[in-house]
Amino acid sequence: MACNLWEEMGLLYSSGELNEQEGETFAAHIRQCSECTYEWETYQHEREHLFSIDILGDTPSATCDAEILRVCSEGRQRVTHLSIISLFLKKSAISLALFLIGFTVVGYLVFRADLSEEPKTAAGTGKETETPAQPATPVTEAAMNKQHDILADSIQHDSVNFANRRGNIDLKGVYPVDLQNK
């Protein structure tokens, strides 16, 4: 493009933002410059046929219209308080509901967990214990019996171990390895 006047002034001329003198000068230039004439005509055609409000615009729904008209027609006092609150509530209703449900469920679970932990903390040793001190119930008796069995097994296991390593009279003449050479 040899002429760059369109780039400089064309858009402002189209939007009517050049002052009177600049506007007249540019209008006179367009009449004698084929490049600027082409640019001007192209742009005017586009504005008329392609960039119209029918193509670029749209219409809000009747519900939206009614809500805006209702709130804004009531004047300034109202829009500053109620409409903002109602718009906020409308937009946040779902998230608020979800938050409340989540909060209730988590709160309930935490409450239940606290209740079940209460006797343990009441025992109050502050140390980790395998079995909390609890009143005798079938369950704790069973647990104690089991622990007793484990202890008994362990003692038995230790004595067999000792016998294997150091010898035992019950094992009929099997001498410990470390005594054999003496």
Place this chain on the structure above:
Amino acid sequence: MQELMQNNNEDDQGAFDLWLKGDTKGFSTLYEKYKNRVFGFLIRMTGNREIAEDLLQETFFAALRNADQFDRGRSFLSWLFGIAHKRTIDYFRHVKVESEHKEDAENAVGSRIDRPDKELSNKNIQAIVRDAVAELDPLQREVFLLREMAGVPFKEIAVIMNCPINTALGRMRLALKNIRKELKKRGIDGV
């Protein structure tokens, strides 16, 4: 043209004053005059009808709430679009959907190019122009919509978008260039 703009502005300010005094007619005059332009701008910027309706409500509520800040030296139209611009920025700031929209638009354009239309009905032309606008870089798109759809002068666009007027003009030139390129691909020539 400037005289016409000035009369228009005075009419708007008269209606705005009536509105502030609680006269229903003042608001309905302004609302009927500008709702489609503001809504068109919001829908083309966000690409979502429901969000555009929410932002339209917020724009008009904010206009009433901040009526004290209305600078009588500016046109009501520019001021209103300044609010709509801020609402749009807030929307994009909080919900990062821009890249998704861009992806959607790219997919849409990709499929369109694969099957060129044989007949360009009015409806097709509308869709093609809208797609071409949706494809623009957001800053170019905003300048283009403010100018072509809302009729906001470049000086005011520069104020709204907080940039020098030459930047606004440069974005507009790029927008036109890109739209033309896209339309040409689909067999629509400017003249």
